[in-house]
Amino acid sequence: MRDIPTRFPLQWPLGWKRSVSWERKSATFSRRGNYLTVSDGLARVLAELKRLGVDQEDVIISTNLQTRLDGLPRSGQSRPNDPGVCVYWQKSPMAPMRCMAIDRYDEVQDNLAAVAATLEAMRAIERHGGASILDRAFTGFTALPAPTAERPWWEVLGVDQSATEDEIRAAYRRLASKAHGDHGGSDAQMAELNVARDRGLAA
Numbered sequence: 187m188r189d190i191p192t193r194f195p196l197q198w199p200l201g202w203k204r205s206v207s208w209e210r211k212s213a214t215f216s217r218r219g220n221y222l223t224v225s226d227g228l229a230r231v232l233a234e235l236k237r238l239g240v241d242q243e244d245v246i247i248s249t250n251l252q253t254r255l256d257g258l259p260r261s262g263q264s265r266p267n268d269p270g271v272c273v274y275w276q277k278s279p280m281a282p283m284r285c286m287a288i289d290r291y292d293e294v295q296d297n298l299a300a301v302a303a304t305l306e307a308m309r310a311i312e313r314h315g316g317a318s319i320l321d322r323a324f325t326g327f328t329a330l331p332a333p334t335a336e337r338p339w340w341e342v343l344g345v346d347q348s349a350t351e352d353e354i355r356a357a358y359r360r361l362a363s364k365a366h367g368d369h370g371g372s373d374a375q376m377a378e379l380n381v382a383r384d385r386g387l388a389a
Contacts, residue, residue, distance in 0.1 A: 195384035213296035227298025234305035271297040342382035
């Protein structure tokens, strides 16, 4: 893959709108009546992409969960502040990288399941003879390249590199109120701010 996105922390695609925390909902996804796990959500996403002809080695799942040895998000972790999920894939080395990002729900596993359900719905277009329509639809999911010059997280947040967790969170809240698209900012600013917060908290 070219311009490889990070698996951890979450790398939200440029130009995609973010949900603010109070807009997120609890989902109704389940697994045979039981609680849906991160592993269940991963399995659904990978199965849907496999049906589209995409192998697991050509998939990057980016979240704020630490990864396993195989690069996929690990189950059994605390819920991250930002439960967003972005799935990047590329069918061949010469094909454009596609992405699908969802942060509508308050659990990572439910956002994974939502990605899988969306992919399944798009496959239905192909099943009903709309292959060219499906191709046009996926053109909208082409991943934009990441910014070439990335600022250090402490510079983005306007804090010292040795800032405490409370200082990082306070700076994030202050800046997020201005950076969000609904308040005169932009998706790119908000994405940069989210990455800076997550990296600062993980440092």
